[in-house]
Amino acid sequence: MDAIVEDHKFKCLYCPRTFAKAQSLGGHTSKAHPGSSTVYSEKMKMRDAREEHRAIHNKAKNMLEKMDPELFQLGNKDHRYVKMLAIIKEDLFLEKSQKRVLRK
Numbered sequence: 895m896d897a898i899v900e901d902h903k904f905k906c907l908y909c910p911r912t913f914a915k916a917q918s919l920g921g922h923t924s925k926a927h928p929g930s931s932t933v934y935s936e937k938m939k940m941r942d943a944r945e946e947h948r949a950i951h952n953k954a955k956n957m958l959e960k961m962d963p964e965l966f967q968l969g970n971k972d973h974r975y976v977k978m979l980a981i982i983k984e985d986l987f988l989e990k991s992q993k994r995v996l997r998k
């Protein structure tokens with residue numbers, strides 16, 4: 895294994911340069927390739943969406959625990975648990991997207 899390659903794991907999308915930190919790559923991309931950073935920001939958006947999804951999943955679990963502690967104890971082996979969690983998550987997603995529309 896080449897240690898140098900391992901240290902610089904963030905590869906520029908537009909040229910062969912690599913960077914040790916995501917911030918360094920971000921800075922390089924905006925300076926060296928202005929206007930072409932849409933792919934990078936798309937990646938960031940996708941990461942945000944994933945984090946949002948995780949947050950909603952955890953929130954839904956907390957809500958289900960309060961709503962129906964017995965069902966919550968059964969966990970995701972029980973189909974009613976899975977169904978309820980899906981319903982709560984959908985509600986949370988709708989709530990979020992509605993807020994986003996109102997803000998614009």
Ligand SMILES: [Zn+2]
Nearest residue numbers: 906908909926
């Ligand atoms: Zn570059």
